[in-house]
C-alpha cells in the first residue's frame with residue numbers, strides 16, 4: 001500500500017511518517033518549494049533541504065515540487081482570504097493537496113498523509129477548514145492525519161482496513177509535549193524545521209508583500225529583492241531596496257537586472273541600493289540620501305554616492321543623509 005506524505009522536515013510530519021511506516025505503508029515524501037520558506041531566512045538551507053534530510057533518515061523516496069508560480073497566483077487573490085497577515089493558508093493547502101493528488105495518480109499512491117494536528121493552526125487546521133481543503137482538492141476521505149485521526153471521522157484507508165485506526169493518535173492543540181515525547185520514543189533527535197508556517201505570517205514581511213500586490217508588482221524577482229533589504233516605496237512604479245549587511249548587499253548585486261538603478265557609497269563602507277522603476281533626478285537624489293544615511297560616514301554629514309542605470313555608466317553626487325522622519329515616510 002503506497003501513500004504520499006507531505007513532509008515539512010518538522011516534528012509533526014516526521015512523527016506521522018514514523019506512525020505510517022510502523023503500519024507497513026510505503027511512503028513517498030513530498031515537499032513544496034515557495035519563495036516564502038522560513039528556513040531560507042535562517043540561512044541554513046531551505047525547508048526542502050530539511051525535508052530531504054528527514055526523508056533520507058527515514059529511508060523513503062523524496063520529491064520536491066516547485067510551486068512558486070502557482071503560489072503567487074493564489075497569493076494575489078485567495079478565495080478563502082488571508083490569515084492574521086498575508087498568509088493564504090486555506091488556499092495554500094488546497095494548492096498543495098491538488099498537486100499531491102496529481103502526483104498520487106502517477107506514482108500509484110492511494111492516499112495522502114499529513115502531520116496536521118487538529119486545532120494547532122487557527123486558519124487551516126480546524127475541522128471545518130480541513131473539510132473545505134479536502135473537498136476543494138478532490139481528496140475527500142483520502143487525507144489521513146495520524147496525529148489527530150482519532151478525533152476525526154474515519155478516512156477511507158481506515159474504513160477499508162489499509163490502516164489500523166486504533167494505532168493512530170488523538171493529539172489536539174498547540175502544545176508539543178506529546179510530540180516531543182513521541183520523538184524520544186522513535187529516536188528522532190533532529191527536526192530542524194520545527195517552526196512551520198512561512199514568511200507570510202510575519203507582519204513586517206507581509207506589509208511588503210501587500211505593497212507589491214497593491215502595485216500589481218508581485219513576481220519572483222521583486223519578492224527576492226524585498227527579501228534582501230530595507231524596502232522603500234517612492235511612487236506607484238518606483239521602489240528602492242537597501243542592503244542591511246554584506247550578505248544582503250551581495251544578494252542585491254546578484255538580483256540587479258538591466259534597467260535597475262544601482263546606488264553605492266564611494267570611498268566609505270556602506271550598503272548597496274537597488275532601485276526599480278522610473279527615477280527622475282529628484283528620486284535619484286532621494287535614493288542617494290537614503291544610501292548615505294546607512295553608510296559609514298564616520299561623523300561627516302555628507303557622503304559621495306555613486307548611481308547609475310544598468311548597463312549605463314555611473315555618475316556620483318555628494319549628499320547629506322536623509323533625516324529619520326523623511327525616511328519613515330517612504331519605508332514599507
Ligand code: SF4
Pocket residue numbers: 087088089090092093124196197198199200201
Ligand atoms: S503558513 Fe503554511 S499553510 Fe499558511 S500560507 Fe504559509 S506555507 Fe501555506
